[in-house]
């Protein structure tokens with residue numbers, strides 16, 4: 001897979017015009033774009049349509065987390081919008097994830113599209129072990145909790161997980177080579193961590209075995225986003 005197909009750029013922008021500007025600068029150097037809570041809340045389905053119209057793929061990062069019936073309905077709506085990847089929270093449990101998987105499969109068949117890649121968010125990359133234990137109240141080590149949720153996601157019929165690059169090896173060992181591992185928390189050497197806590201460089205994340213890297217601010221906040229994306233891709237080329 002060429003490195004451009006391994007990078008998903010997070011479009012965390014306040015309105016449609018800002019998203020359009022970035023996609024126009026980045027496509028075709030970047031093939032897939034992530035529409036997350038900020039962009040989707042501001043622009044709605046138009047954000048997804050704008051990317052699809054320009055030929056890009058869409059990861060709808062809405063982190064669905066609700067009762068199974070509600071998550072299934074939202075999943076069906078996202079499939080009808082033509083998204084290529086979407087996520088739910090593993091913390092929603094098995095019946096919620098099974099409902100999402102069934103909804104994605106059935107709706108995709110009904111509209112004659114391939115089913116989107118369905119993945120589960122594990123422990124957010126902005127949390128460290130201290131926050132997980134003392135704030136969230138989960139006593140396990142981060143890696144142990146991530147692997148526990150990854151196994152649950154796999155057993156519930158999902159294609160993969162979102163996790164930090166630091167847990168890739170343990171997830172691969174537990175869930176096998178085909179399991180999709182999407183890793184945010186990616187920072188080129190020396191870059192500002194911002195709110196991220198469990199990070200690695202793009203090259204290291206790839207070496208660990210990431211399927212896709214989600215990268216936002218190191219590209220979107222750069223003076224020249226296309227140049228920043230291409231520099232990261234060049235760094236990755238030697239590894240793929």
Ligand SMILES: O=C(O)c1cc(=O)[nH]c(=O)n1[C@@H]1O[C@H](COP(=O)(O)O)[C@@H](O)[C@H]1O
Nearest residue numbers: 010036061123124125162184214215216217
């Ligand atoms: O689901 C995600 O994409 C996600 C999960 C997670 O644990 N951590 C995480 O940072 N993300 C998303 O990945 C992106 C990372 O952006 P940057 O920190 O700007 O590179 C953001 O859009 C987050 O919403």
